[in-house]
Amino acid sequence: MEYSELMLIHLVTVVPCFFIGTILLLIKKGTNLHKKLGLVYMILMMITACVTLFMPAHLGTRVLNHFGLIHSFSFLTIYTVPTAYIAAKKGDIKSHKRKMILLYFGAIIIAGAFTFTPGRYLYEIFFR
Template identity: 70%
Template structure:
């Protein structure tokens, strides 16, 4: 769990930064690669974390794991889109990734029964 937090927390800030700065610069490309690698790593880590809230599939996976699937689909397709010069598709996918896998999934981590809820709300 801590490995997941250590890899996803930088993505919160890197992703937000990338969404607001000028696109296509060397800095954007470098941070984008770092962001993508961290997101793929953190999505992989989540597959080993059992769902703590709600129903489970195979006594392990929950609805929250769909965000991992989103990440595994979005990163390669966004990368391929930008390599092909399809800036609009790349932009849509990266916005979807940030708001889906960072903002929405992150909000779920504060629900009762989850670790971060107990840390912040006792």
């Protein structure tokens, strides 16, 4: 698959996560709406994280001539989503909450901010 196709899939899955994640942080926890939106959020986050693993890093140091520091957020997501889900199912809401906040701010806010730095795809689209 071409990089541009992977980027499109990534954007189609991650942009809704920004909005859904924000809503989830603001609404009452434990409701049916929270659970349903949370499941959608988790599925989209897993898809976007997996897709990004196939996208080679274009900036900075690369490991195996492919992975860059930005990929650490993909691995964070692939670890955090299932462990947060399991925590919620076990009733460990404190752990679930901590993991989901980490996921939102790490993989959405911080990683998202990096995508707007010079030389990155979204920087080129929005600022060129």
